[in-house]
Amino acid sequence: MRSTSALALMMATLAVGALSACGDDDKKDNTPDSGTNTDAGTSTGNGQCPASAIICEDFEDGETGWKQPDEDHHATIAVDSTRPRSGKASVHVKTDPGYNEDTGSGDQQAIAHLRRDIPAFGTKLYTRAYVYLDRASPEGVMGTYFILFSPKDNDFGGIELQGMHSGAFALDDWSGIKGTGWNHQEGTEVTVSPNKWTCIEWGVERANSSATTGHALVWVDGKLAFDFPNVGIRPFTNFGVGYGFVHPKGDSESETWIDDLAVAPERIGCE
Template sequence: MRSTSALALLMASLAVGALPACSGDGDTGGDPDAGTSPGTDGGTGGTGNGKCPANAIICENFDNGMNGWKTPDEEHNATIEIDGTRPRSGSGALHVVTEAGHDERTGTEEDPQAIAHLRKDIPTFGTALYARAYVYLNRAAPQDVMGTYFILFSPKDGDFGGIELQGIIKGNFALDDWSGIKGTGWNYQDDLTVTTTPNQWNCIEWGVQRATATATTGHAQVWVNGAQAFDFPNVGMRPFSNFAVGYGFVHPHGDSASETWIDDLAVATTRIGCE
């Protein structure tokens, strides 16, 4: 679960970036009919061609610098920047480097985290939201450590909470749920069939769905290079209004060094697919 200190920092992130970097025809993401019911694949038959769809909330190739992205959370023993060291396409990519040697178990560090993300406000979550990004990891997450890719977050009083897609050992995934909804919590992939591979670009998709725009639980799916890796049940839902992308470890166990690049990010109310 996300640490208390991280929650406090997230509460300080109310003022974050502008709205969509690339938007479609006024789609707000709050249409109660826009999604599919929990338990469905959420778009296997119509995954798109990997390009930003007309209803895109965010289309970002990181070729234009910060482009409205914000870092309201301080960088926790990590650096995050947009540079040209390893773009998948174009001239830029998001580049995250986490420091070695941080270990929350020692109890001696005031801030043992090694993590950094960029954030933007998004239209309030309705019934379905999909994120797609290409991710290049120099290594899989180490044993007993979770590396966070994407975060959906609600900073609203009375609706505070969030969920995040994490990478775990051997290229598997976990879903960290700190929504505060009863009966929900951390959930991990227990099927090794579809995983990420270090030192190459992986197309990672994350789909979050609930049956109605007021449902307090739903489910979340993850795909790698078009193949479904896992479907996380009993995920707590809030009126999420903030999206974060980056990488790093909230609870590192000493082995906290990593280098990650992220490029060709898209967020939409329908599944985007891989190019």
């Protein structure tokens, strides 16, 4: 379950309880009945925003078009000039130290995302962003990069791409679809390292617009890192970009920058 607001978290708990760039030759066909696409979202390779892009953002206009978090989860997020990849600005996230879900009371998250409404998810959606981490996520804790979220009372749920301590990835699935859930990258051949800009791509696919499961892929600098099977799909209408920890263990301080973001129904690739 991931951070939106206290109300959303409560609704998610109720909902779950009620529901009992540039090369992808190594892609695995893990979910033939769940919308696996054998071309794995083949990229044009130039990394430029396609004409079909839903979001094409270099953050030079600040937070225009974006919504700040509706609650403070012990982190700040802003568009500033501290470390742009290109131009003069990027998203800057700072998470506060000392939060531990095991020992503290109340909200012990340290996480923040900018949010934006998007058209309802169809069959394919791809995200590309450049990310600069000042450190790997703490041991045993995942940092959340992107979120796809459906806020509808009758279709509540979401999925998110997370980064692990090893530089590998996890897919947190709180869609409430039967047979889905948290999944992690089983191999570490392709990973993210801190203290440099990295091109991260995330693709979510399903066979048709009524399928309730699909799969999700993640690439690092154009190389396929993992293909997550059995991903719950809802008509996601909200996209979040940022960073932070939902289940910190005390070592919750971090600093992250994100720039040159694109979201489209076709794979964007890296520049």
